[in-house]
Amino acid sequence: MEIFEYAPAPESRSIVSIRPSYDLFIDGEFVEAKSGERIVTVNPADEEPLAEVAAAGEADVERAFAAARRAFERVWSPLPGAERGKYLFRIARIIQERARELAVLESLDNGKPIKETRDVDLPLVAAHFFYHAGWADKLAHAGLASTRPLGVAAQVIPWNFPLMMLAWKVAPALATGNTVVLKPAETTPLTALAFAEICQEADLPPGVVNIVTGAGDTGRAVVAHPDADKVAFTGSTEVGKQIARAVAGTGRRLTLELGGKGANIVYEDAALDQAVEGIVSGIFFNQGHVCCAGSRLLVQESIAEELLARLRARIERLRLGDPLDKNTDIGAINSAAQLARIRELAAAGEAEGATGWSPSCPIPERGYWFPPTVFTGVTQAHRIAREEIFGPVLSVLTFRTPEEAVVKANNTPYGLSAGVWTEKGSLMLWTASRLRAGVVWSNTFNVFDPASPFGGYKESGYGREGGRHGLEAYLG
């Protein structure tokens, strides 16, 4: 009997033209870096170099801040909100028009599946610009203490959602009248540089958005720059702490969106098949490179065995491979360094006595890959229950009562996200109100909307992005 298997369905690369080399985007133009240094960004799915980009030095960062300050004082902050809004609407529309190209570029540079860049990242990127475009002339009605912009915002973003994190940072800053110096991640600079072209296409006044590529040193120069009125960072807790130390006492405003170790709580009366979907999307969405991932599954002991059997059967169906194949569910790990970290923590899980399981999916020979992995027999004391892995590795713990579920869920230095699965409304509210996490998803996971504020507790950072609350971080 002939059973149908999915044939390869690759999205074409030809829609994207990647230049061999990129300069910095300062004052509305692409300019050579004074530093003369370059870094290479590779495709994590096959380790082939994609392009060379400039690594900005202190003199370059200086130039970017000077341009941003000039644009803030002369053009952007005096501009009526309605006019700022027009630019943001224009940017949002160009993003939609170029969505397919940007999705392919993001998949190439990051390793995430085209299905996610096409159906999640790009729609959300456009939505963030549309949403904030709407706020630009309505700040007086947002019910906030001030409608005055802060000045120049120094923004450093991570590699897991390159363009989406850019949107979360740039859109609110611009809507509120601030100008921006943004540093994209070292391993994923290409969509930010494509965004620079979009700013040109939208005739955004020079200096309103400046993009300086580079690695850690560039990032340090950006966040430590004395002319930054506001620092916004999304990334690891370790770097977040360094930034907090550097900014402390300077009077500059700071928002940090850091790591997480989200608990996904499944009660015995949950809709099991959908809970399984929520667990899968919670930890395997974007290869687990998600700060708000549901990396700890807390399942009620009475259904643990049944739920795990369903979960394993479901994971067996995940399709790992070419990120540009439209049927790929799990793409590549973003970098060799991240792969090493995931491997180290997975090995620690085994060494500490937990049991790892992965499906029998073939792993491509070239590139950075890690199979979806589920650890059972995990206890609160294990490293894989406490440390952020930032990869497709799920730690499964069990609980007996709602009290125990909440205590275990909160027993982490982080507090970014949590999920609760139950068909009982009162238990849902009881649990959600006791979880110390910035986002609590109810019978769903990893769902985002620009109108909904996002941010953390404790070591997951402070400040909110998105919604009315997100505007506050750029006004004062």
Next chain:
Amino acid sequence: MPDTIPGSLRAYLHGLPGVDEVGVRRRAADLATRSIKTTAKRAALDLAVRMVDLTTLEGADTPGKVRALAAKARRPDPADPTAPPVAALCVYPDMIGVAAQALAGSGVGLASVATGFPAGRTPLEVKLADTRAAVAAGATEIDMVIDRGAFLAGDYGKVFDEITAVKAACGEAHLKAILETGELVTYDNVRRASWLALHAGADFIKTSTGKVAPAATLPVTLVMLEAVRDYRAATGRQAGVKPAGGIRTAKDAIRYLVLVKEIAGDDWLDPAWFRLGASTLLNDLLMQRTKLGTGHYGGPDYYTID
């Protein structure tokens, strides 16, 4: 034969895990984005043709119309002998004789709706007589409607007993239980009705009569596929699923096959375990099939309208 449900029927059905509406819709929408191209598309189109229950259920049906459809069922594409025959022809009970004659020796199944289709609002004795008459006239498959009124009133025992009785009246014929999910409305109800019908002995569970909107949908079919998958895991008996009504394009049909593959598994990718109840779908499948082979569309007039 019906198997035994432990404890009270009500406690059992209400003890099944719930279905989260938002989640099931999201999963169905996600699977609908699967990209089926080239060799996969060819295999899927042929499989879909072989799974079609070619249906005519109109008050205006005549022997001529049924004979025309039977010819189409045997040889769907007169221009292309490699096009496989469909799984079955589905007609009203009074047309079985005509259909049986027209299908003789073809291997195409003969399905008849029965039990007071589509509303099912007749006494049990009439339903059983309807079923026996259909089988006696040559139907190899019986598509019965369940008593939705009894189900919604919580009288699960009545629904169960009726299916059991009809199954007994079917003898050798396969029984498909039509849940009419458009009247059950909630996914929790669809799941409960699916398990009820499976325990009562149905060989297939079918979404709809085609007379009520909405008919087949992807999320409803997804829930039913989960039911047959879990029912086999629990009891060892495999049952089939048949979405019917509103499936008109090859693209739709392929989306259903993706659901079958990813929810129930490859074991169900066979006309013995999955059917598509449809009438106009077949021509689109044939047109897409020709397009894949020749690189161009023949246009609607190159396919028979029966």
